[in-house]
Amino acid sequence: MKYIFSLLLVAAIFVSSEAQNGCEIRVRLDNYTFDTLWFGTTVGKRIVPDFSAVKQADGTFLLKTDKSLEQGMYAIIYKRAANTVYQSFQVWLVEGERKFTLNTGYFAPYETPIIAGSPENEQLYRYLREFRVADAKLDEALTRWRYLQDEKSWQDRVAAEEEFRKFQDDFIKTAKPGLTTNLVSQTLLPLPPASAKPSANLQEEVNARWLYQRAHFFDKMNIATPDFLRHPQWLDRADFFLLNLPPPHPDTTKVLCDLIFKKLEAYPDGYNYYQKYIVNSLAKMSQYRLDEVYVYLVRNYLSTGKATWATPNDVQMAHNSANNMERLFNGLPAPNFIIGDRDNNPHALYDVKAQATLLIFYMPDCSHCRLELPIIAKLYEKYKEKGLQVVTVCLKTGDDTPKCWEFLDTQNFPKEWLFLADKDRKANLVSYYNIKGYPRLLLLDSDKKILFKRSGESSEWQLDSILGKYLK
Numbered sequence: 001m002k003y004i005f006s007l008l009l010v011a012a013i014f015v016s017s018e019a020q021n022g023c024e025i026r027v028r029l030d031n032y033t034f035d036t037l038w039f040g041t042t043v044g045k046r047i048v049p050d051f052s053a054v055k056q057a058d059g060t061f062l063l064k065t066d067k068s069l070e071q072g073m074y075a076i077i078y079k080r081a082a083n084t085v086y087q088s089f090q091v092w093l094v095e096g097e098r099k100f101t102l103n104t105g106y107f108a109p110y111e112t113p114i115i116a117g118s119p120e121n122e123q124l125y126r127y128l129r130e131f132r133v134a135d136a137k138l139d140e141a142l143t144r145w146r147y148l149q150d151e152k153s154w155q156d157r158v159a160a161e162e163e164f165r166k167f168q169d170d171f172i173k174t175a176k177p178g179l180t181t182n183l184v185s186q187t188l189l190p191l192p193p194a195s196a197k198p199s200a201n202l203q204e205e206v207n208a209r210w211l212y213q214r215a216h217f218f219d220k221m222n223i224a225t226p227d228f229l230r231h232p233q234w235l236d237r238a239d240f241f242l243l244n245l246p247p248p249h250p251d252t253t254k255v256l257c258d259l260i261f262k263k264l265e266a267y268p269d270g271y272n273y274y275q276k277y278i279v280n281s282l283a284k285m286s287q288y289r290l291d292e293v294y295v296y297l298v299r300n301y302l303s304t305g306k307a308t309w310a311t312p313n314d315v316q317m318a319h320n321s322a323n324n325m326e327r328l329f330n331g332l333p334a335p336n337f338i339i340g341d342r343d344n345n346p347h348a349l350y351d352v353k354a355q356a357t358l359l360i361f362y363m364p365d366c367s368h369c370r371l372e373l374p375i376i377a378k379l380y381e382k383y384k385e386k387g388l389q390v391v392t393v394c395l396k397t398g399d400d401t402p403k404c405w406e407f408l409d410t411q412n413f414p415k416e417w418l419f420l421a422d423k424d425r426k427a428n429l430v431s432y433y434n435i436k437g438y439p440r441l442l443l444l445d446s447d448k449k450i451l452f453k454r455s456g457e458s459s460e461w462q463l464d465s466i467l468g469k470y471l472k
Contacts, residue, residue, distance in 0.1 A: 021068040024099040025091070027053075027061045027076060032106040037061040038077035040088075044229045044273050047077050047088050071095055072179070073231050078106070090128070090232065092179050094120045123180040127171055134167045139244070146248040146288065147465045151202055158209075165189045187237050190216040210247060214256075217241050224266040229273060238274065243290075250292040257297060272309040275301065283321055284436055287454040291325040291434075298322040324434045334359065334448050337427040339393065339420045342405050347420055350448055355387025356471055357448065361433060361440040363395055364407030368457035369439045375460045377413050379467060384416065386471040387446075393429065394421040395438075443470060 027037060038049035053061040063076070075088040089109040091102070100117030104110075110128040115121050141160030145153040168188050175181050192212040199205035218241075221234060228234045238260060246252045257278065264271035279302070282294035298318045301307045310318070327335065338348045349359070358376065362369035373392070380390055392413075394404030401423040408419055422429055433440060437455035443466060445451055452466050 022066045022098065023063065023069060023093055025063040025076075026101045027063060028059060028101075028103040029061070029078065029109075030103075030105045032078060034079040036079065037063060038086075039063040039065070040075050040077055041073075041230060042075050042088065042090075042232055044235055044277060045232075047075060047086050049077055069093055073227075076102075076109075090124065092118070092120045092124055094118065094179060097121070119176065120178050120180060123175050123178065124183075127175070127180055127184060130167065130171070134164050138164045142244050144461075147462055154202060154206065161189060161191060165191050183231065183233060186221045187233050188220065189213075190219070206247070210245075213245060214241075217245075218263065223260070223263055224270065226267070226269070228264070228267065228270045235274070242278070248288040250289040250296075253288075253290065253293045254296045257293065261301075272307075275307055276309045279307070279318065283318075284455070286325075286328075286434075287452075289330055291453075292329060295322045295325050321434075324431065327432070328434055328442075328450060328453065330450050330452070332450055334442060334444050334450055335432045336448070337422075337429060337432070339422040339427050339429075341418070341420055342408075344423065347418060349391065352389055352391060352418065353446075354389035355446055356383075356389070356451070356467075357444040358388060358390045358467075359442045359444060360390065360392045361395055361429065361435055361438065362392060363438050364403050366438040372439050372457050372463075373411070373413065375463060379460070379463055380414055380417075382464075383467050383471050384414075388467065388471055390414070390417045392417060392419050394419070395429065395435070397422055397425045443467070445470070 023039070025039070029037065035055045036052050037055075038052045040047060040049040040051075042048070051063070051065050051067075053063045055061055071093055074091050074093055076091055077086055077088040079085070080087045089104075097118040097120055100115060100121065102113060102115050102118075102121070104113040104125075110125050110132070113122075113125045115125065138160045141153075141157045145157040147153075165188065168184055172181050172184055175184075190213050192209055199208055217237075221237065223234060223238060228238075242253065242256050242260060246256060261271060261275060264274055275297075279294065279297050282290050282297065285291070285294075299322065302310050302315045302318050307315075334349065336348060336350045338346050340346055349357075360373070360376065362373065364370075376390065380388060394401070394407075396403050401421050404419075404421045413419075429435065433442070435455070439457070440455050441453060441458070442450055443452040451470050
């Protein structure tokens, strides 16, 4: 009997241990109309569900499993729309805190959560809530510096970096040591020591600060581990290091791509994922001459077999995209075209005589275009006396072309602008100008060589800074 009791006791302990290694999370997600939540992990930007829960009578979801789950970062996954677009928010599983409740909002899960039974998740949500505000200020300062490149924007950037780092340091000081403080420590923004020797001029100061940040950015974050793809913050910091922090020059970005890939070589899953992710991301970008970085990656990784994730079809498609982009590098002449105006009178781009030509490709039903075109009209009044001409190209074709003129009739754009459309689809503009988003802007010099290009909406100050740089 004693022997049987001992076996039962051991079995009970084993079952209890297994249950403790799982989780039991009761979630109330305000304003969430779908009937299922999922629990899983993130692999970079990809969400991987593990198990699910159906909404109960009281409106909550019980995400529960007895399956052994390691301590660490997980994701609560929800449906964003009926067409199965999924989103997620983060959650820790911590020893001693595997059973807890979470009441939060569907639209902004980190803003006003009520958490019971998991102090570590309370800390995580506090950090992510405060991070969003601090990061937005830093991003604005960095963007202004990358556009303006002047003394004031530089000092504003330095101040924003110091404010952001103070936010991180203060959080670590006031929070209880644990997984969240470890995560913050790993992603600290590196700043040169206060004792660093003052620079003699702005460019020296810019270079010295960048070289320090580049050398120390990954001091506390070994990205060649599964945490790189498991922790969204790690991937975001790699993006920040590559695309936000450095000087806005394609040669710098190329070197940083090589550096990150080299660091990831010891973790093949991370290497393959991030390389594919960056290549696909850069395929849609053109400002800061990132199209040149894309072409570099295609020529030096995909075309040489160093991108083991790429299928022959991936390589061919990337090669075609790179060829399209190379035609539009800054300093090269823009492709000429001849298309019609409202009365179908033909006009050639190279017949436009101006100190600078702003070429705009748009769709009349594009919300970003509707916002940006009036801003450009406002700036045109400032720069027309300095030699600016604007050529707009509506990309509706065939029987949809009248929508271009209907849209223009609702606007009050300057009469000096040239309004065109390729009704008969003869110019192949989408391909020749590599148009993947609207509006698509190219600023051309008097010889129609490309000075600047960008896809997507720009703010007024950004457009003003670009026009002011070339039209003085």
